[in-house]
Amino acid sequence: MSARVLIADDDAVVRDIVRRYLERDGLEVRVAGDGNEALRVLGTERIDVAVLDVMMPGPNGLSLCRTLRHGGDYTVPVILLTALGEEDDRIAGLEAGADDYLTKPFSPRELALRVRSVLRRAPAAPSTVPLEITVGALTVSTASRLVTVTGEAVGLTNREFDLLLFFLTHTDTVFSREELLKRVWNWDFGDLSTVTVHVKRLRSKLGDHHRVQTVWGRGYLWRGEAGSGDRGDG
Structure with a gap:
């Protein structure tokens, strides 16, 4: 069974480009245009990695990440996409529980590699x-x-x-x-x-x-x- 990735971003161009790169790697992709749609997908489908835009409408990526991490019940890995490059903003994302982040503009190929890295969770034999x-x-x-x-x-x-x-x-x-x-x-x-x-x-x-x-x-x-x-x- 292929791993399934959620791409939540209000930019349709970003969603489409990232979707094509990930599908080329053999991954299943679900997309959402805002935080509310992302919550619906996360609540109804198996998602192996969630890629969330920090600035999208509805619950933004940072807020959504905190919601997912609240109580520790939802352990899906999260990668945040942010247009904010300051260290404090990056640390805020990690402290919200994100596993990784990328600053816009980013390389779709790099994101695909980061997704693959997050999917590999075997630090020891x-x-x-x-x-x-x-x-x-x-x-x-x-x-x-x-x-x-x-x-x-x-x-x-x-x-x-x-x-x-x-x-x-x-x-x-x-x-x-x-x-x-x-x-x-x-x-x-x-x-x-x-x-x-x-x-x-x-x-x-x-x-x-x-x-x-x-x-x-x-x-x-x-x-x-x-x-x-x-x-x-x-």
């Missing part, structure tokens, strides 16, 4: 990853992609889950943001703030049960043993 990982009160089911803390479910986006699983299977090893971008996101290049924001969100959602330590000037590591480490957002 299945044979090397336990079906369940428990660290203190934190439990991760790798098969169902379910995370609980003291028995309560924690809603993570797909990228946040991938990052957590990577850390748990590579404990006590420092990884730079460049290395994490390549090994978790499968990107050879990209905005390093993507990693920074996802680490911050992961720390926030896991609270005192995270073991992500900042190694200043080098990157991040997950401590294999609980201890008094840095819990900052850097």
Whole structure:
């Protein structure tokens, strides 16, 4: 079964060009001209990746992303399209729960590559990853992609889950943001703030049960043993 992608943008030209590129890659495509139509599609069809325009009418892409992430019940990967290139705007999108973003004008080919990257969610070989990982009160089911803390479910986006699983299977090893971008996101290049924001969100959602330590000037590591480490957002 082909992966199905939703393109939600109020620009018909953008929708048509992107649709043709994605269909050329063998993907199924659904389109929406505004946020309300996008919500209808998301509520009635299986969607594997949602590409949302930040500036479209109705619930805009940023608002729609926050709605999808509220409570963690809808885990479809989200790529935001934005005409705003400032770092604060990009970070706002990532903090809303987006897995990725592209700034307009963008290359349709690059978007197709980003969609493919988001669809690949296998940071480690299945044979090397336990079906369940428990660290203190934190439990991760790798098969169902379910995370609980003291028995309560924690809603993570797909990228946040991938990052957590990577850390748990590579404990006590420092990884730079460049290395994490390549090994978790499968990107050879990209905005390093993507990693920074996802680490911050992961720390926030896991609270005192995270073991992500900042190694200043080098990157991040997950401590294999609980201890008094840095819990900052850097």
